[in-house]
Amino acid sequence: MPGLTDATRGRILFGGDYNPEQWPEEVWQEDVRLMKEAGVNSVTVGVFSWAELEPTPGAREFGWLDRLMDLMHENGIGVVLATPTASPPPWMGRLHPETLPRDEDGRIEWWGGRQHFAHSSAVYRRYAAAITEDLAARYGGHPALTMWHINNEYCTYDWGDEAATAFRRWLQGRYGTLDALNTAWGTAFWSQGYDDWEGILPPRHAHYMNNPTQVLDFKRFTSDALMECFVAERDIVARHTPNIPVTSNFMPFWQGQDAWAWAGREDVVSVDSYPDPRDPLGGQYGALIHDMTRSQARGGPWMVMEQAAGPVNWRGVNHPKPPGLNRLWSLQAVARGADAVCYFQWRQSRQGAEKFHSGMVSHAGERGRTFQEVKRIGAELALLSEKVADTRVTGADVAVLLDWNAWWASGQDGRLSGEVDYPAVVRAWHRALWEANVTASFAHPEHDLSAYKLVVLPQLYLLTDTAIDNLVAYVRGGGTVVSGFLTGVADQDDRVRQGGMDERLRKLFGIRTLHEWWPLDADEKVGVEGFRGTLWSEEIEAADEAYAVIPYKGGELDGLPAVLRKGRAWYLSTLPEPAALWPLLAGIAEDAGVRPALDHLPAGVEAVRRGELLFLLHHGRDTVTVPVPGRHRDLLTGEDVVDAVELGRYGAAVLEAAP
Incomplete structure (x- = not known):
């Protein structure tokens, strides 16, 4: 190829x-x-x-x-x-x-x-x-x-007649029978059962909300x-x-x-x-x-x-x-x-x-x-x-799990919070890794995860059985997982799993019961010991007191676990503020054996290793000095760099180790 x-x-x-x-x-x-x-x-x-x-x-x-x-x-x-x-x-x-x-x-x-x-x-x-x-x-x-x-x-996107015909053909290929489609779509709700394929249309404008699985x-x-x-x-x-x-x-x-x-x-x-x-x-x-x-x-x-x-x-x-x-x-x-x-x-x-x-x-x-x-x-x-x-980025030992199906399912009408925006949540978690100077990759939840030292799930509302089994096997194999809130709630048909979260995941994270979801308003914060949470919170009962690492502080959830840990599996039932999320993830990453591309970076400086080269990228306007132990050659200037490099406004250096 x-x-x-x-x-x-x-x-x-x-x-x-x-x-x-x-x-x-x-x-x-x-x-x-x-x-x-x-x-x-x-x-x-x-x-x-x-x-x-x-x-x-x-x-x-x-x-x-x-x-x-x-x-x-x-x-x-x-x-x-x-x-x-x-x-x-x-x-x-x-x-x-x-x-x-x-x-x-x-x-x-x-x-x-x-x-x-x-x-x-x-x-x-x-x-x-x-x-x-x-x-x-x-x-x-x-x-x-x-x-x-x-x-x-x-x-x-197209909701026209030829698209409708093609959609029906696609559905026949996916489900085979109308009975299977009616089951997957939950058409018993609101009297939506279909008796003929010709009755199925794209989710056009309706009087009230469309069927979520149809969408x-x-x-x-x-x-x-x-x-x-x-x-x-x-x-x-x-x-x-x-x-x-x-x-x-x-x-x-x-x-x-x-x-x-x-x-x-x-x-x-x-x-x-x-x-x-x-x-x-x-x-x-x-x-x-x-x-x-x-x-x-x-x-x-x-x-x-x-x-x-x-x-x-x-x-x-x-x-x-x-x-x-x-x-x-x-x-x-x-x-x-x-x-x-x-x-x-x-x-x-x-x-x-x-x-x-x-x-x-x-x-x-x-x-x-x-x-x-x-x-x-x-x-x-x-x-x-x-x-x-043709060289490759090195040291990207963290996988952020990303899935369009989870996004499609979680972003529809009729949800608990319109403030939860999937791309924004993913960006918040990636930002935390970026600020910790941890180079991340992305992966589908059904991909082979064995090459990664840490797997992060910012939010995956929908998870297939295959994906869940994949995560459980990864942790059993010695990997570390950190999951955000509202994860594993629904199956591939957007059917809420019993208990509000898949049982395998509850066992993985040390959750006995997920009693209730408590979404937060746009500017609302929830108290947590050591930081404040945003966007979301959950009323959780830990399966064992030892699993409740960080409790909520004050409010309706006072004393209940905000962060749980069971062995190598972590669960965050809220989105910590940025100043709290990155040190939390950085500590978990370090425990998992993940190392930053370069230690002791000034604020705003990004370090990435590609092949044998070290890229230093300064996203600020003030001049900074970056410690770089040893002797290097800056390929952009041709100059030698010994133990430190100075970067001005939006400055960059590409360093090669000197012989």
Whole structure:
């Protein structure tokens, strides 16, 4: 199977989405000059070019793309060629309205934006396959081609009639019989029993809340239906170019794709990463996205398909990145395993919905600060390439368990608290590890966990029997588990388990009885001995007094256990405030044999080891001194470092042990 290494050939890819069709061809020569000046070695072409390539049904206008591909090859710039199927031409919706998706109320989502395709539409799929086939046949042998990029940010839900037919077919494959479906969905509640498959619809707008398992299955179906679209196009290009890797870019923490399932179908895992530059924890969020993507790539190299060189255009207020932040976050991605650092987009658009989304070449042009910083990043990545490309992050001995099914089930209406946001809880736990300077990986709860010294479950409301048995076996095998609240409550059908938590987990954590859940209001805190809890609390009776490690203090739960420990298994029935969560997790990690990448780091400094290199990343504005015992060479400056390195505002160092 081809992978990212085949495309990089021992180098870090650097570049971004290139949309030359938006510009007169005389601009292309200027683009090439600036690309070479910036060290760009890869561009992604054709993502939104369907109307240019097929201006009328069946027509093919490849001349401009021929010239562009040749131009890139002549200048030593590789092309990640995209199938343009994320944004069909207006003629398709006009001539074939069944290709347009419908929302929960049955309203058509019209052309004029993007992602306006009904994923289950046979007509859409036929046109998508045809343009993909012709692209692959024409450019499969072109020397500029280094990778295929299928579609873009798959994110289309559809409640239309063809989707309904496909949903029923998917359900028949999952359950086999209506009796099995009625049992799984609990249709005895509210008189929802189905006597015919034709009676089943997507969870469209209803008078009151939809059936939760129906909603859960619809999200599973949507992920699978979109993946069918991806696989169909992937197989076409792979047939023409079996040695060219294929990818499609994930949007992190988007509900519509089960990234674990998708990642196994890609040669290269890629992601779009857009932390908010005004977020004081933007660096932590970036680290989380990088760790998640690296884990989906099974620990191997992965790629940042998109990031912003400056401001985006879709936040309420779109702030630029201050000087140095773009460089810092780019190096952070490399530190955490990326072998490609790319942007949306190369040249900032002058028209269209994203004309205020930054580009590597901003409206200020080549003299602008953005392009000057891009040039520096390109030069530094070239310096690192030989030492970094195709190496792996080391010391990631902690697994954070993540599951889209648990997210889909826990985020619906009719729950105990609308304040519990699954991505926010995961981020809180990852933040604690990040602040403890513990490098984390992510894993599915059914994955083999034996390689990890510590497994963390921020919250997994839904757990399958296989996952629960996997956790129990991991602890019996000598592993350490720390679980957050509201975990193991439901089975794969969103059926609440007897006792409010699976019995195997209650035995694992030393819980005799989970009497009641006590969710907290947005600004409410609960007293715990030594800290305060947020978001949630639980009325728990320990199976043995020895298991109650930290009690609640004051309030309705006074004296009851907030934190339990039974051997190597820990359970936190509340979310400790950040200042309490990270030292708690750091202590548990240390007891489990987990070591930070570097001890005694100043606040705001991140340390990650990749291969033989130590990356130091300073997320603050004040100059700090980082103790680094021994003699090293900073690959970014070429200077020797003895026992300490000084990092200025958003500073970075990449250290190699000196001989």
